[in-house]
Amino acid sequence: MKPRLVIVTLLILTLAVPATMLAQQSKAEQEVRAAIEESRQAQLKGGAEGAAILEKSFADDYTRIFTDGRMFNKKQTLDNFRAGKIKYESFEISDLRIRIYGNTAVSTAFAKTTGTTYGVATSPTGVRQTQVLVKRNGKWQAVLAQTTKLSPATTQASAAQLRNQLVGTYRLVKFTRTWMATGETEDTYGKVPQGYLMYSPNGRMMVLLAKDKRPKPSDLEKMTDQERADLFRTMIAYAGTYDFDGRDITHHIDVSWNENWVGTNQIRHATFEGQRIVLSTDPHPDSSNGKLSVAILTFEKID
């Protein structure tokens, strides 16, 4: 083997090993995520039908520590679902974090439910929910679930804490659109888009985005309607309030460059990369051709 080849091979091996480990890790994480989702849907379904699914989701030594501190085993929990003593009308999970330790997984999440449990309405402020899952015979099963109610002070403090991660002024550095059908990506607002995004500590936000090389009308007084339309088409601007749950930012819009967005909630998925924040949309039909695409906006924090 030639030395260069040896080096290349070694390099590939060093790179490949952590990648494999990472892939395995994420595979286990995906399995756990799927198990948690299946369990959530079964709990929402409830009754005998839900209990039949949960029978398999829960290990035989399953323990449930309920929000009031009572502890139930698997049989008691399933009986409670069957008898309609645990009945959810909605069951939402956010801020789901999964940690894998070999054949054990520890998941923490924020859960918000409506419904009744043991004749009492569920906590309107939501609960911190932990689940421990163990993989046996190729299947992840829950061995423990615990919920803790958030006190009003904790709810306020954690909302403020999450907001603090976002607070600041950001400059737009990239704005792309990826078409779902083809996977092709294009610059939505040219190579050098302009724009700023601001999040205030008290929960207000404002954004202004503009395409590069916009047409510049020679005279403000004598602007044609075509020029006005071209300028409108190459910008986005709105303001309102915002919420952040650690993963998704919801913009509640109260004033917008396009009246169509006033009163709507625009949800952006947020990821942090150093001083940068990347906001992405869910796939949505494009206003010009109806095709599904995802918009991805990269901002850099400037203060």
Place this chain on the structure above:
Amino acid sequence: MKSRSMIVTLLILALAVPATMLAQSSKAEKEKEVRAVLNEIQKAVLKGGVEAAATLDKYNADDFTLIQGNGAVQTKAQNLEGYRSGKTGFQKMDLSDVKVRVYGNTAVVTGIERYIGEQAGVKSTDKPARFTRVLVKRDGTWKQVLKQSTNITQQ
């Protein structure tokens, strides 16, 4: 049954039985180790201050998450800082009804706790709470990766 297959069966049985026993005894051994760690933590918490922080630094994993009875979440660093600064301190920490379940290198501990003291501005007044502690054994040491408390308001 032919004699050869009998011998093979006996051999398999002879090997399998001690292996099962070994697995069981190691489970009991692990439970003992976990209970010993809980004792260490309890002693340190009652000492408080930098001594508590040093012991918790040893027995809490870097990704340790604490979910307090009011639903507030603390990281390992925040938890240790509480002890070092004196914002967190307890005069009483009682554990009862402690159950340890071992799954390989993970232990799930449940029980009832009563604290008197203060943690990050929240006072504990001897009221019972149901707790879970999850410990993972890595490089021969058990470390806590999660602790959660739920106040008992219904018996």
